[in-house]
Amino acid sequence: MKKKFLILLLIILFLSTLYAKSKPWVQRIEPTAWWTNMKNPELQLMVYGAGISTAEFSINYSGVSIIEKRLTDNPNFVFLYLSITKETKAGKINIIITKGKQKQILQYVLKSRREGSALRESFTEADAVYLLMPDRFANGNPTNDSVKGYFQGVNRSLPGARHGGDIDGIIKNVPYMAHLGITALWTTPLFDNNDTNYSYHHYGCSDYYKIDPRLGKNEDYKRLSDICHANGLKLIIDVVPNHCSSAHWWMKDKPAKDWFNEWSTFTSSNYRMTAWTDPHAAQSDLHRLTHGWFAPNMPDFNLNNPLVFDYLRQVYVYWIEYANIDGIRVDTYPYNDIRVAARFIQSIRDEYPKMNIVGECWVKTPAETAYYQSGNNNKDGFDSRLQSVMDFCLKDVLASAVNESEGWESGMARFYAHYAQDFVYPNTNLIMNFLDNHDIDRFSTAVKRDVAKYKMGLAMLITSRGYPQIYYGTEIMLDGIQGTYEGHRFTFPGGWAADKRNAFTVEGRTSEENEIFNYTKTLLNYRKNNPVLQTGKMKQFIPENGIYVTFRYDEQKTIMVIANNNHKKTELFLERFSEMLKGRIQGQDIINQKYYTLQNQISVPAKTVLILELK
Secondary structure (H helix, E strand, O other): OHHHHHHHHHHHHHHHHHHHHHOOOOOEEEOOOEEOOOOOOEEEEEEEOOOHHHOEEEEOEOOEEEEEEEEOOOOOEEEEEEEEOOOOOOEEEEEEEEEOOEEEEEEEEEEOOOOOHHHOOOOOOOOOEEEEOHHHHOOOOHHHOOOOOOOOOEOOOOOOOEOOOOHHHHHHOHHHHHHHOOOEEEEOOOEEOOOOOOHHHOOOOOEEEEEOOOOOOHHHHHHHHHHHHHOOOEEEEEEOOOEOOOOOHHHHOOOOOOOEOOOOOOOEOOOOHHHHOOOOOOHHHHHHHHHOEOEOOEOEEOOOOHHHHHHHHHHHHHHHHHHOOOEEEEOOHHHOOHHHHHHHHHHHHHHOOOOEEEEOOOOOOHHHHHHOOOOOOOOOOOOOOOOEEEOHHHHHHHHHHOOOOOOOOOOOHHHHHHHOOHHHOOOHHHEEEEOOOOOOOOHHHHOOOOHHHHHHHHHHHHOOOOEEEEEOOHHHOOOOOOOOHHHHOOOOOOOOOOOOOOOOOOOOOOHHHHHHHHHHHHHHHHHHHOOHHHHOEEEEEEEEOOEEEEEEEOOOOEEEEEEEOOOOOEEEEOHHHHHHHOOOOEEEEOOOOOEEEOOOEEEEOOOEEEEEEEO
């Protein structure tokens, strides 16, 4: 009997050993891989598995050592901090995990870093940025429209549903963007987002190391980068440090009680970013701004937790390295604790010193916007570390001025007043300007599809100081519906096989669309080839009689921009502009190549912007 019992015990022990070998203790490790020769030698590994906190970890790999094993209140997480020296070679690291007398080996890959990766060039004021929402741009691979295990498939009849655009659709149309005169591409996020509703925008993430399979594969993102570079475009990643999705796998087993900013009941942000620059702000308002959730399905990160901070920093360094990214746009920057956000941005810039980063700081005055541009010497000592900021104030001017009659503070006077406040900026060349984007009304709706007004907006945008961002479809005056997010996000005609026409081609566009497209293309390509509209100085003259005149100039060229906001042809007398016209005898219209004599006056057509290269 005793012998049978011993045999049974041995069998049980043998089977339990087999079971331990067959079922890994670690279900996830993130980042999923890393690189040698990074400037920051420290790597955080988030290790996830049932009861993994009781395990011991060791590594025997030349140049790699474990600095610290950090635990949280959740026993299913371990945060291993590794040191990777400059001499470390690429290869497969064996991480030995020990529980009592049992051991398992977890293999981790270190890759060789791309040569010159740290000093990669970024977007600059010389660029024109094209913004698109992948789900709404073009469907290049219909087989991934619906994916098993994902709640939402394609339903183009519903404005808030997924419509099927993907990375293959973007890749197919990169040459179209290059032809338009675009030099940089910013896509809204591509990460996995398995939310039950409104997953198409991807501003909530459910897996940071996975491209959503309805958009493509991780390798497709890298392929997009390669195609962009082959066509002369830089690729900009959309960074979202404020929140993830309620569909994230963390929500079933939070890494720590303080991983998110928690409330007893759902509490939204107050969305009042002015609280940061208000010298009289209440701390309770700042707390609600930064700790309130952006939306019920977007859990708000606690970036003050160093584990969260390090995890997210590494996410974006990973993708910059993996997909060879050229620039960064930061979403909802002031919804974070801005001093923590500044450290977060700087931690990425430390790895990539030339990387340009543009921040979404949606405020209502130039002074507030300038507060967020790095180098501003703010009285409170705050520096955002954002070299570039988005000019939402100019967007408001563009949407209003061409619709108004001329007055002391209306019409073209809005432009003058706006640019007169440029003294608040440390670098006006690195201001991102736009007519519209995915969060605001289409410019086509703002001007009620008035072609003359629309072209005025494009001209004022592309000749402005700073650099332009074009929202997909703006180049064909794509329709929209005012006051609704989905109304800003119509699909691009021709991006789907079932579409009745293809606006990516001359033949597929209406005559009106071709007029707008050709006008935009001419302006963008002129700007692309003429540094005077990239880094040239600006001089403006107070608007008179409904006409606003500005000059962009450098040592090589002078451009005269004449905006007639009147509903009739108007004569512009030139004597007033003599300080800029000295020695100039004619100006060539960059749109139609027509020459104008610069003597006494110029006749300017109604609702028109003349852009003259002076000779």
